[in-house]
Amino acid sequence: MNTYPKTSALMARGSEFLGSEYAILCGAMSWVSERNLVSAISNGGGFGVIACGAMTPELLDTEIAATRAMTDKPFGVNLITMHPALTDLIGVCARHGVTHVVLAGGIPPKGSVEAIKAFGAKVIVFAPTLALAKKLLRSGADALVIEGMEAGGHIGPVSTSVLAQEFLPELSADHVVFVAGGIGRGEAMAGYLEMGASGVQLGTRFACATESIAHPNFKKAFFRAKARDAEASVQVDPRLPVIPVRALKNKGTAEFTAKQREVAGILDSGEVDMGEAQLQIEHYWAGALRRAVVDGDVENGSLMAGQSVGMVKQEEPVADIIAALMAESEAALSGR
Structure with missing residues (x-):
């Protein structure tokens, strides 16, 4: 039945x-x-x-x-x-x-x-x-x-x-x-x-x-969080089409803003093309997410979470x- x-x-x-x-x-x-x-x-x-x-x-x-x-x-x-x-x-x-x-x-x-x-x-x-x-x-x-x-x-x-x-x-x-x-x-x-x-x-x-x-620290951050803590990242430079990422706000979200400026700078200088610039952004997220999920660094890593986290x-x-x-x-x- x-x-x-x-x-x-x-x-x-x-x-x-x-x-x-x-x-x-x-x-x-x-x-x-x-x-x-x-x-x-x-x-x-x-x-x-x-x-x-x-x-x-x-x-x-x-x-x-x-x-x-x-x-x-x-x-x-x-x-x-x-x-x-x-x-x-x-x-x-x-x-x-x-x-x-x-x-x-x-x-x-x-x-x-x-x-x-x-x-x-x-x-x-x-x-x-x-x-x-x-x-x-x-x-x-x-x-x-x-x-x-x-x-x-x-x-x-x-x-x-x-x-x-x-x-x-x-x-x-x-x-x-x-x-x-x-x-x-x-x-x-x-x-x-x-x-x-x-x-x-x-x-x-x-x-x-x-x-x-996921590391116990990562899970504890989720248990403490409310819906409004899961914020979308801000696009710094309109020339760099970065897809927003929703994560719990911490030092890592601020570091991503700095990373965007860095990548936008090397894109302007011609050191990389748009495809490579976007890949660098993706690699940043992969590394930041690993720091939080695997290493338990919930301050500097990326705590990707939806608003249902509450x-x-x-x-x-x-x-x-x-x-x-x-x-x-x-x-x-x-x-x-």
């Missing part, structure tokens, strides 16, 4: 697409979404996604193999579109028979979607506008994530609730669409499912799970988090 019949019915399309019991994806968080958390989420009925981030093909190869040793359930791999070794990373996914690849960080380069579909994997993409979403879906993407500005990490300028109202009526009848950004409880999940979403994606809610390898109060096993989300959603739907 299904414990959550109403919720499961609404997310049936997403669950079938992912091959998981519940259509709950874990957002790919660099240094956090690795073998331990990913396998725990998939084993708990959700869908874990490895955050490739700045990994080399060799490191991704090791991570996929290690994750597969810890779960026999489906999981995905998130690849950054501007990664200089994207083609090789896709090749690693092909060798391992990865079933779902998430392309994030920009418009997929020409041929990348085709290369992923060639080995039978499903392609999940992000789109900040409805026009781009339709174009990517026409171009072969199998599913879409719409992510609002409440999310942690790299964000767009529009809220989740507005994106959902704009995208879901247009796309949900014919396409698999997942909603992300600021979701911390099952009641919100239920609302988006009722609007036509096939499922949801959460990151911040899982960042401090028992199975997360709902993260304690360490909990992944299975308990998923069960709570499903129970909250079911109670909300049953009370309609």
